Amino acid sequence: MNKWTLIILGLVFLSHVCAYKILVAFPYPGRSHSILGEGYVRHLLEAGHEVTYVTAHAYKKPHPNLRQVVVASVIDKFEFAQSLDFKKMLTKEADFKDMFAMYEIMAVIANRSLTHENVQKFLMDPNEKFDLVIAEWLYHHLYAGFAAIFNCPYIWSSSMEPHPVVLDLIDEVGNPAYFPDHMSPVSPPLTFTERVSELWYLIYLYRVLWFVRDMEEKAFRDSFGPAAAKRGITLPTLYDLKYNSSMMLANSHYSLGDPQRLPASYAAIGGYHIEDEIPPLPKDLQKIMDSATDGVILFSMGSMMRSETLPIEIQRELLDVFSKLKQTVIWKFDGSLENVPKNVHMVKWAPQPSILAHPNAKIFVTHGGLLSTTETIHYGVPIIGIPLFADQFLNVKRAIVKVLPWKYREKVKELSFIYHHRETKPGKTLVHWVEHVIETNGAPHLRSPALHVPVYQKLYLDLLALIVLGLLVVKRIFKRLFSSKNENKKKGEYKKNKKN
Template identity: 45%
Template sequence: MSPLPWLLVILAACCVESYKVLVVFPFPGKSHAILGDGVVRLLLKAGHEVTYITPILNKKPPPNLHQIDVTDNYQMFVNNKDMINIAQFFKVKQQMTIKSLFDFMFQMHKMTFNNPNVQRLCKDPKQHFDVIIGEWMFNDLYSLFSTIFQAPFIWVSTVDPHWMALQLIDQSTNPAYTADIQSNSIPPFTFYERVQQLVYQIVGYGLKKFYAAKYEQEIIELVKPLIQYRGHEVPDFEELRYNSSLMLGNSHVSMGSAMALPQNYKPIAGYHIETDIKPLPEDLQKLMDNAKHGVIYFSMGSNLKSRDFPDEVKMGLVRLFGELKQTVLWKFEEVLPGAPSNLKFLQWAPQASILAHPNCILFITHGGLLSTTETVHFGKPIIGIPVFADQFINVERAVKNGFATKVDLDFNMVEDLRVAITEMINNPSFTKRVKELSFIYHHRPVSPGAELVHWVEHVVKTQGAPHLRSPALDVPFYQKTYLDLAAVLLATIYVVFATLKFICKRFLCSRGKISSKNKKNN
């Protein structure tokens, strides 16, 4: 055999630059792990060496993947068990407040930095990285890793562009036409909604600036010894938080709106979806192939459990699905008795493979951003049943974009769902619209995965991509809002007014004296 092919392979391998990357995705949730796994998978495929801080471990990691175990972070959900319990949302119609969200995230960040495995990683003098990629979750503290390892930092925003995240690389969005992530309103806003968005932003900024500061300082004090241990100076955190190189966003205009975004924000929604869709299990493949009237897929995501629905709602849904001529796949943690023949329970559902099947005609979902991304990717209309966090605004956007119907999570949801299913199946405009958006989603110069790898490598090759840094980060708030100009104008007006008042007073006073003198002479 000719040695030429082997020589070419060796030469090609030598030409590939391999970087050492630290990926920080320690949130104890499957959906977040999917996004973290997507980053890792793409970087490994590109030939880079990855160290991965994660609560969900790969049992057979490849040679160039080093996992840092933070499974202890799951204790967060043990301590906050009602946070993702559907039954609780039937009792209390209230979303998590921004304050409670801050509290939860700070607990998780503290657990991550306190984890012995993370401490060992940070203290190991042999550990060096070319770039660090961290998940932004309503907290900026993972940027401390860039100081520990003296490497450029990239944020991954797992939600649609959010003012609190964007201010780290540019400036906050205008609340007059940009919705807060916890809102259920979408632009154009009414007067009340516009005021509401402004209040959301002011309250969020105030809480982050004053309430969150003490928690941030607590964790900074925790991390200080790690920075000093490696012989580095502890930076001012206010400067550090705005020193990231780039933000990779799990967003795309096909699912949101055409926002004004800075140069160092790169929308790469869908990067977590593998290009080669895995085949369905044989029994599921046969079931979907033989579904003459199509398949309806129902899933409340990876964190919410269908078993937590109240019994009357569960049984009502079973009866409803039994009335349909379509085959229904329900991601459920157990098998309910008395299920009709057209209803199949799936404890584990290969969601991408199900949505990719041509016989899947409708997706009933909680409205998580991964699910709404996948439905546009595969061109399937949805019925959204939002429960908490960004699910409300994700579903509202889908409704506005014309490929979804919303059903509220309450005791009337079975009847509301019956109406929604009938409407979605009998109205082809929903499918037509999502196919149009799917074309827009796919019609990109390169795939989102290729773009992710490109920008990570770009940051390393340009030593932090300072050319993408927004000048807005170097302009104080009072200058951005022209408060200094307002102060000068007010001072000028005051001086002019005071001068005129003084002149008038002197003039009137002198006139008064002249008048009095004339009267006296007369």
């Protein structure tokens, strides 16, 4: 093979390698959500694409194709994290079931990120162009505005298992008779009371969406209006824009939840945030894990809930229980405690995947966040759940139902096999659909026809109205007929009586 042949083959190869410009919008200040954003960044960079990442937590692995728009200052004003206090939750001072408050808080947090000077400077640059936007949905729809400014398709990213409100963005809500909301601590089959409760809760959610609509629309105009004006763009309404995504990529998988009927525009990529190569443990933790002959119990309530807010009496009771175990306990604890038992090791940050991947990891005591439950299934480690809010109740209930007490480890290994037994790894699936949307100009062929069908047609209310109208007409006709016959009969009797 001569050099000219090699050059030609090289040019042919390069002509089929396309580096797209992709914007990944994950500016929510919560650390766990940044982990999900970093998962997109990592896979897209590995696929050779140029990535601009809007985030509150800067990605710490520099790359020539990565540019970051960092809004770190919003972390200091993160009121929601401050409300994540065990004492407030135990005394019911913090109510995470109030969805009016949840949607309002999340929209305020998002608007704060979007009006940040770094984001505004980025939006106002007329030279910025993108092939695709990946926008996180987290109880608001504001990040869809990036797609309107840059005039490109966008993909919704959902951090949870499928639930009615997110599916409504790409298709329609699931039937509440067997499709519970992510906030509900129930799973199918549902009792009569549970079915009624789920229907009522769905109605309640749509009331919430209706009441926050104007507030969200105003935040959308405040955030993206100046950039739209500079570019000469007429912004659509957020209500219309939020239904204009190409598809949804979701941190879900049927091994982690219940199988559901899902549209073609929904792709499950649960576990995409987990790296193929397990990061090595710090030397001190590696030594602890290796020397734990009876196994290790990892106790972590996630990245947002601060363990030091536990009442001191509960902290001491937990330590007392741990001291009686033969296993080694690694407790992610943000503060400090005195008189800690020898078998308990307090760490301010626990590299969760690396600990769970170790063969000596036996049990994970967790709050039940979807990242944590995904990692337990990924590495085949049983859990003990202490859910606190949001989808954690349903995640833990699913895990407990599926992992029977007398077959704990066997069952979790079975689920782990189902989780891993896919056509492709979740990261590959992610990249495939991102490239597919770009290369098909927004993938209009994936859009569900349900998006264009009004509610009254979906429920056949027009047919019902026609049937009712028809019955009323028939009733009136029969009434007239009988009335006419009765009149004729009365006239006949009158004439007969008159003759007599």
